[in-house]
Amino acid sequence: MFQLGFSSLACPDYDVDQLIDLATRSGYAGVELRFVRGQVDLTTLEEFSPAKIGETRRRFSDAGLTVACIDTSVRQNALDEETRAAQQENARANVQIAVGLGAKYIRVFGGPIPGSQDREKTLDAIAVGLGAIAEEAAESGVTAVLESHDDFSTSGSILDLYRRGASDKLQVLWDTLHTFRHGESPEYTWSQIGHLVKHVHMKDSYVATPEGFDFAPTGEGTVPLSEIVAVLTRNGYSGFVDFEWEKAWHPEIEDAEVAVPLFARYMAGVL
Template sequence: MTGRNDRGGATVIPLGFSTLACPDYDVDQVIAMARDNGYAGVEIRFLRGTVDLPTLEELSPGRIGETRRRFEDAGIAVVGIDTSVRMTSLDPAVRAQRLDAARANLAIAEGLGAGFLRVFGGPIPAGQDRERTLDAIAAGLGQIADLTAAHEIATLIETHDEFSTSASVLDLYARGASGTLGILWDTLHTWRHGEDGAFTWDRLGHRIRHVHVKDSHRPTAAGFDFALTGEGTVPVGSFIELLRRVGYPGFVHFEWEKGWHPEIAPPEIALPHFARYMRGLGL
C-alpha cells in the first residue's frame, strides 16, 4: 500500500505504528489495535516482550505463514521489520554475527511480506578511530542492503544516533555505501538537530522509503522527551503537509517508545490518540 491514492485531489498517506509502542502485545492484540483504530500497517519491533524476533514460535519457519495470513485476513500490512543491527565494530567476528542477525530478520521480513529491514548507523564506539569506523559502517550497511535487495526487500538506515542529520547520512554514501541502502526518516531526530522538513527532504528525499513521526515537549540536539502527538513542540503537521505536497508514496508510522520507556502513556492511550490526531490532519 502506498500514498499514491487520491482523496479530493490530496495525497492519502497510509498510517501505521511500530510495535515498540505495545511491547507486550501478541499478534492478535497488534492486529486488533491496528484494525480498531484505522491503521493500515504495522512494523514489527517487539512482540510478546522481546525484540529477539527469530526466537518467537509464531515467526519460526513452520509458523510464519500462518502469522502472515492472520495479518492479511485482517487487512493489515506488515510494512517492515525493525532490527538493532549496526555495523560499528571493526572486529570481523562481531561483524559476521551482525550479518547473521540481518539474515535471520530478512527471513522474517520475507515470511511476513514486509518491504524493508530497519538498521542503525549507531553511535561511534568510544576510543575507536572515527574515520575507520565510518568507512566500516558504510561498507557493512551496504553489504546488508545488497543482500536484502537480492530478495526484493530494502534495507533502511534510520536517522538516529550519530546519523541524525542529512550530512551525516550522506557521508556514508560518499564513503561508498551501496545505492541500494535506503533511508527511514525519523522526523524528530533531524528536526531536533536543526533541520526543517523541507531541508531534510531536499537532501534525502530521493532515498527516503519510510517515515516515523513522534512528538516531544523539549527536543534539542542533546536529547528529547515524550509527548502525545500534538501536545509537544514538534511541528508534526508540517511534516505531513510536506509529504503530501511532494507526493511521498509510503507509510507514515507512529513510533511511541513504550518498550524503552515504561513510564510513558500505554498503547491503549497513545495509539488511538495518534490516529485521531492524524484524522484531524485529513489522513
Template structure:
C-alpha cells in the first residue's frame, strides 16, 4: 500500500508546496484537482504542464490522477461533454497522470437507466482516446451515483472495457448504507483506488461532520484492507490509498499535514515513528 493525497486539502497551493507536504508526510502520490488558482488549470500552457510534470518526477512522486469536475450524466450536449473529456485526457497524458477523475452528476427527474445509458455512451467514445493516451477514466462514487452498485451499472456497459474504472470515495457508499464488502464486490475488476475521509454520520444521508482520520464512523482500516485485496486480485502492482481532505470546502478543518499524519498512523502504524 502506498499513500497519496488530494490537493483539495491545500487550496491554492503551488506544486512546490504540495511536493513539500508529500515529502514531510511521507506520501508517495498526488491527486491534483483542476481549478483556477490551483497547481494545474484547464488551459495551462504546455510549458507550465512540462514544468509541473518535471517537478513531480524529480521529487520521485507519482501523479495518480487529475481531478476534473466533468459530469458524464450532465444535461449538456454529448459533444460538449465528450470534448471536455478528450481535452482533460490530453492534459493528463501531458502531465503523465494515471487517470482523470470524473463525476456522474445526473440531474432532473429522468429514469436512472437513462442516466446510465447517457454516461456509458459518452464514456465509450472517450475510452478509445483514453486507451490511446494511456490514461484511465475514473468514475467516482458520488452525487447521483453514490454507491458501488450505482457505478457498476454504468461501467459494465462501457465499451471498450478496461480503460474506464471506478474511484471509490469511501464516504458516499457508507452513508447510503452500502457495506464495504458490498461496494468491493460491485467494483471488483474495475477498481482504480480509494479516496479516504472520515466523518461522524447523523440520522440522514446528508448529515455529515468531517473528522480527522480515525475519529469518525467510517471503517477506514477495514475498507483499506478489503480494497487492497481487490487490487491484488486485479493484478495491480500498487494499491493507492488517497486522502481527500476537504479543506477547500470546509476551511475550519485542520491543515492537511495533521490529517495526513493521522491517516498514515491509521493505515501504517508500524511505519509511524
C-alpha cells in the first residue's frame, strides 16, 4: 500500500517545524520539499547546509515523517552548454540535500521545448542531459524522477526520451492531473509508464484540458481521483502519493491549513 505525503508548495512560507506540525496533525507519513521559509532554492537555507542537515533530518524522523522527494526546477531543455552545466550543478547540490535528509528522489523537469530551438535537437539534448543527471544521482543512491509536466505531460512524450537514449536510471513522477487533462485515462497511463513510476502527485481541478487547468477542493473537481487510487492499488504501487497544492504559484486558492487536511481525509475515505 502506498503512503500519503504533501508538497510544501502548499505552504511556501512555513519553516521545518510548521511543516512537521501540519503533517503530523493531518495524518501524513511524509513531506515533499519545494519551498521552505519562502525560499524555493533549498541550497541557500541554513537548515539544509552540511553543518545543519543532520539536525533537520532528525527533526523529521523524530516526528515519524519521511522526506519523500526534493523538488528541483532542474531541466535540460537548453542547447547552450553553459546553461546546461549550471542546471547539472544545481542537480548535484540537491542530490546532496536528498542524501542528507534520506530522501530517495529528486524531481526534474523535461520542460517546455523553446520555440526558438530545433525541436529534434532539443529533445535529444533533454534525453541525454536528464539521463546523465540520473546516472550521477544514482551513484549517491538517489533516483531522479521526471515529472509528467509541460511538453512531457503524456506517456508517449515521456517514452520518447528513452527512445532517444535517456538512461534507464531516469524514472518517472506521475503527476496525475497532467496526464488526465491531456486525454489519458489512469489505466492507460499506467499501462504505458507504470513500470517507471516511483512517485505520484495528485490534486483536483474543475477545468482540466490541454489548454489549462484550475484548482478544486479534493473530491469536488473532475479528476478521477478514486480511479487513480484503484489503479495504483491494483498494481501494487508502494511509494508515496503526494498532494501538490500549488499555493505558492496561485495565492488565491485555499490555504494549506484547509486543503492539506482535506486531501488526507478524502484519501482515508477512498482507501
